[in-house]
Amino acid sequence: MHAALDLFDVPLDADERDYALVGPGDNRVHENRTERFPYNTICHLGRDFGDNLWRGCSGALIGPRRVLTAAHCLYSLRLRRPPVRVRVAPGRADRDRFPFGTLLAAEGYVPRRFIEARSAAERQANDYGLLVLPRPFPGISRFLPVRVPTDEELKQLKAGAPLTVAGYPADRPVGSLWRHSERLSRFTPQRLLYTVDTCPGHSGSPVWATLAGRPAVVGIHTSGILDERGRSYGCAKGTVLAPPGMLNSGVRVTANVAANLRDPRRVVQGRSPMIRVL
CATH class of the missing domain: 2.40.10.10 (Trypsin-like serine proteases)
Structure with missing residues (x-):
């Protein structure tokens, strides 16, 4: 069934297509250990x-x-x-x-x-x-616990500790889980911005990092960038990877x-x- x-x-909505593979390559990894934490x-x-x-x-x-x-x-x-x-x-x-x-x-x-x-x-x-x-x-x-990261913790993530996004992109075989990890590029009081590769279907994926030796959700992946024709970079036939320097992003977990x-x-x-x- x-x-x-x-x-x-x-996909149904345009706001579910604003995700991108950020160049110079598609670095997503197929995760087949789906019965193991996390x-x-x-x-x-x-x-x-x-x-x-x-x-x-x-x-x-x-x-x-x-x-x-x-x-x-x-x-x-x-x-x-x-x-x-x-x-x-x-x-x-x-x-x-x-x-x-x-x-x-x-x-x-x-x-x-x-x-x-x-x-x-x-x-x-x-x-x-x-x-x-x-x-x-x-x-x-x-x-996965939800944690409110401090600015200092996010600065440490920028300095080297990776963020991970894992979810179910629509450009890969149906029902297959894919993940990618990169450093945090920058942050605002309400958003996290990163070069983690994502495509439509990744919406809602947890953005997690290891804080104090334990994985914790610090954000929710929601959006990215489109090419000049309104298509997700690298996620559909005929599209190219997003130029280096462009960023995907998610909601930062705040106290509220x-x-x-x-x-x-x-x-x-x-x-x-x-x-x-x-």
């Missing part, structure tokens, strides 16, 4: 917008029933609505292998400021989301982001920062 539905893994926590997300076609995104288990992803994976800006269902498959190995099975998400949340954003910068800063599962996946008991992920129903000054969309 899964394989047949996945024949229709196709790769067993990386999730392939299938989103059905009501037409019975699964459209891919990525995510990560950050708790027994919580899946971190990008807001634009859970809410289509073009359609102005969420998918009718989201299928979660941690540690998916290929088209046919789902080592831990699949679950349909019971709830989904995105920041209010993502949907109601008044600028592209505001929307980019709030492009993160959370899925809540009906029950835990058997066999997975360790999860971490608080919203811990409790998406929390209320601040009489209003919830997160909106339930599923």
Whole structure:
């Protein structure tokens, strides 16, 4: 059943195509150890917008029933609505292998400021989301912790410690997990910028680093750069790699982001920062 539905893994929105392979080469690595930590926590997300076609995104288990992803994976800006269902498959190995099975998400949340954003910068800063599962996946008991990195820790990452992005790009065989690691190029109070190679389907992938000797999620991969014809660099036939110096980027985990992920129903000054969309 899964394989047949996945024949229709196709992009829906333009904002899901702004990812790039940054030159001089495509350095992504196929990860086949999907039953081992931390790769067993990386999730392939299938989103059905009501037409019975699964459209891919990525995510990560950050708790027994919580899946971190990008807001634009859970809410289509073009359609102005969420998918009718989201299928979660941690540690998916290929088209046919789902080592831990699949679950349909019971709830989904995105920041209010993502949907109601008044600028592209505001929307980019709030492009993160959370899925809540009906029950835990058997066999997975360790999860990638979410950590709020300090400026000093991020400076250390710039100096040499790598960032890793792992997810399910649409330009590779259906259901295959790919990762790449590079140094952090720069950061702002709300964004992380890097030359890690990504393509459509990587949206929502965790951006993790080793801090204090342990892997931790410090960001959520969301966006990148397009060529002059509006295509993802290097991700489709007829495109070239992005010139060196161009950067992909993601949402930086801040104290506010971490608080919203811990409790998406929390209320601040009489209003919830997160909106339930599923």
